[in-house]
Amino acid sequence: MNINGVLAALRGVTAYKDILDRPVMEAALRLLTSAAHGDGLGGLEAYTDLFYRLRVEGRPGLGHWLGDALRWSEGPYPLLAGRGGLDPALEQAARLDVSAFELLASVDCDKWLAHLSRLLDSGYQGVLTSLPRWQRGVPFSFDQLTAAYRAEGAGRFARHRAFVWENGTLIPVEHPDCPSSEQLLGYEEQRAEVERNTRALVEGRYVNNVLLYGESGAGKSATVKHLLTLPGMGELRLIEADKENLSGLPALIRELDGRRQKFIVFIDDLTFDRDDPTYSVLKTILEGGVERRPQNVAVYATSNRRHLVRQTISERAGDEMDRSETIREKTSLADRFGVRVLFQGLNKTEFLALVDMLADRNGVTLDREELHRQAVAWERFHGAQTPRTALQFILSL
Numbered sequence: 001m002n003i004n005g006v007l008a009a010l011r012g013v014t015a016y017k018d019i020l021d022r023p024v025m026e027a028a029l030r031l032l033t034s035a036a037h038g039d040g041l042g043g044l045e046a047y048t049d050l051f052y053r054l055r056v057e058g059r060p061g062l063g064h065w066l067g068d069a070l071r072w073s074e075g076p077y078p079l080l081a082g083r084g085g086l087d088p089a090l091e092q093a094a095r096l097d098v099s100a101f102e103l104l105a106s107v108d109c110d111k112w113l114a115h116l117s118r119l120l121d122s123g124y125q126g127v128l129t130s131l132p133r134w135q136r137g138v139p140f141s142f143d144q145l146t147a148a149y150r151a152e153g154a155g156r157f158a159r160h161r162a163f164v165w166e167n168g169t170l171i172p173v174e175h176p177d178c179p180s181s182e183q184l185l186g187y188e189e190q191r192a193e194v195e196r197n198t199r200a201l202v203e204g205r206y207v208n209n210v211l212l213y214g215e216s217g218a219g220k221s222a223t224v225k226h227l228l229t230l231p232g233m234g235e236l237r238l239i240e241a242d243k244e245n246l247s248g249l250p251a252l253i254r255e256l257d258g259r260r261q262k263f264i265v266f267i268d269d270l271t272f273d274r275d276d277p278t279y280s281v282l283k284t285i286l287e288g289g290v291e292r293r294p295q296n297v298a299v300y301a302t303s304n305r306r307h308l309v310r311q312t313i314s315e316r317a318g319d320e321m322d323r324s325e326t327i328r329e330k331t332s333l334a335d336r337f338g339v340r341v342l343f344q345g346l347n348k349t350e351f352l353a354l355v356d357m358l359a360d361r362n363g364v365t366l367d368r369e370e371l372h373r374q375a376v377a378w379e380r381f382h383g384a385q386t387p388r389t390a391l392q393f394i395l396s397l
Contacts, residue, residue, distance in 0.1 A: 001111045007032040009100035015077045015093040016101075019069045024053045028062065028104060031112070040119030047112060047131065054134050061135030063105035070098065070145055071154075078154030081146055082260060098142040109133035157237055157261045161228055165241040165265075168248040176238070178228045184219055185354055185387035190341045191223050194300075197339050198227050201262050201298050202236055208338025209286055209299040217388030218343035220302040221268050240266045246281045253285065257294035267301040279333070286336040301337065351375070351385035358394040366397065 010020070010029060019025055027050035034042035050062070059065040070078075077094035080087055113128050120128070152158050162176035184191065194210060201207045212220040228238055241249055249265065256263050265285070286299055293299075334340065346354065355375045356368065364371070375393050383389040 001107055001115065003032060003035045003115070006100070006103045006107065007036050009096075009103055013097045013100055015090055016070065016073055016075045016097045018073055018075045019066075019101075022069060024050065024057060024062070024065050024069075027053050032104075035112070035115055035119070038119055040116055040124070043112075043116050043119065044124065044128070047116065051132055051134055061105070061137055063137040063139055064135065066101050066105050067140035070101065070140060071148060072156065072159045074155035078145075078149050081149035082152075082154040082158065083258070084150060095142045098140070098145065102138045102140075105138045106136065108136045153260050157259060161236070162238045163240070165239055165249060165252065166245060168245075170239070170252065176225065176228065178225045179222045180229055181226070184222060184226060185358075185390070186346065186350065187219060187223070187343055187387075190343055191226075193339065193341055194223055195227065195230065197298075198236065198264070199232065201264075201296070202233060204262075204295070206295045207298050209336065210301070210339040210341065211334060211337035212300070212302045212341045212343060213305065213334075214343035215345040215384050215386050216304050217383060217386035218345070219387055220343050224264065224266050224268075224300050224302065227264070235261050237261045237263045238266055239263060240268065243267055243270055243278055243282075246278045246285065249281070250285055253294060253297050254291065256297050259296060261296070263297045265297060265299045267299065270301040270303045271305055283333060283336065286333075299337075346385045346387075348376075348385065351379065351390060354387060354390045355393065358390055362394050364394060364397055 007029075010032065013020055020029070027046055031043055031046035031050055034040075034046055054060070054062065054065055057065055059068070075094075077087075077090050080090060110133070113131060117125060117128050156163075156170070156172060160172035160174070162173040162178075164171045164173060190212070194212065197207050197210055212223060214220065225238065227233060228236060239252075246267075253263075253265065267282075270282075286293070352372050352375060355371065358364075359366070359371060366374075374397075375390070378393040378396070379385055379389055382392065
């Protein structure tokens with residue numbers, strides 16, 4: 001095993017330097033460095049740390065981990081290839097880097113342990129013999145990685161479809177809660193309008209921001225999350241941001257510009273109080289700053305209020321003109337959403353028809369007249385005539 005050769009190759013990595021900063025690779029480099037410098041004890045500690053790190057990551061071998069790390073890297077070469085760009089110098093650097101990682105992944109654990117046994121005294125031989133091994137193998141190649149970048153993109157936005165923006169950090173959601181078409185109840189016209197705008201976004205057109213407002217429990221949030229399940233939306237990504245955590249979001253949106261994916265920044269249950277400090281941040285995000293909103297990004301928000309801002313009879317002291325200007329300023333935010341979709345409560349006929357459908361779906365055999373009587377009574381005490389209220393009533397039976 002040419003330890004110095006493998007170490008030199010990894011020290012020369014240039015296009016995938018982001019991978020070298022990961023805990024697994026830090027442990028691997030410590031193992032190589034210790035072995036090259038004759039530090040048996042340091043090598044033993046690095047070997048056990050490397051095995052531990054691989055298992056924390058859920059990978060059976062170093063090659064498997066490297067394959068994933070390379071596939072989802074956000075280094076300059078994967079991102080360039082994902083956009084279909086060309087840079088011969090960068091491509092050559094990336095090819096050499098992948099060769100270095102292949103050398104590392106091909107080293108058998110027995111060779112590591114044999115080398116460490118020569119560096120440590122006899123008291124460590126029993127420990128070395130009993131140490132666990134990780135799998136050897138190189139399940140990746142430069143050409144395979146490049147083909148994947150070009151076909152499906154690179155980085156976290158290729159790997160995940162939904163994210164949460166929390167305290168200035170973008171957190172991927174492994175299993176997003178996206179309702180299917182069968183779970184959505186009513187409001188077909190409203191959903192179709194939202195879908196039309198979203199398909200235009202996915203097609204690469206500059207689209208309007210969308211405000212879904214109206215009755216609580218009508219399925220406004222479900223309508224937005226449902227978009228990820230629709231055919232033809234493979235390049236769509238959803239980033240959910242809480243109103244209280246909008247700080248830093250303009251910088252994230254700037255970062256999304258030029259990505260192959262299309263992004264919905266989703267703000268649920270949006271309502272502002274008077275003098276709310278995040279009000280101006282959202283105005284900038286929508287389109288109020290010097291920079292234009294990227295073409296591949298749109299803001300979708302839901303609210304129970306048409307004008308988004310809670311108003312009092314007297315917003316502020318002053319004459320009538322001042323109050324009028326204040327009201328116009330407060331209500332102008334909603335006007336920055338070019339598409340505004342109203343979700344009204346169902347009328348009684350629609351509500352009871354929905355109750356009947358849900359009763360059939362859930363195997364409720366109660367007489368229809370009695371079912372309707374109980375449904376009306378439930379609605380009076382538990383909420384408006386909405387799909388949520390109808391479903392809660394059926395589940396209560």
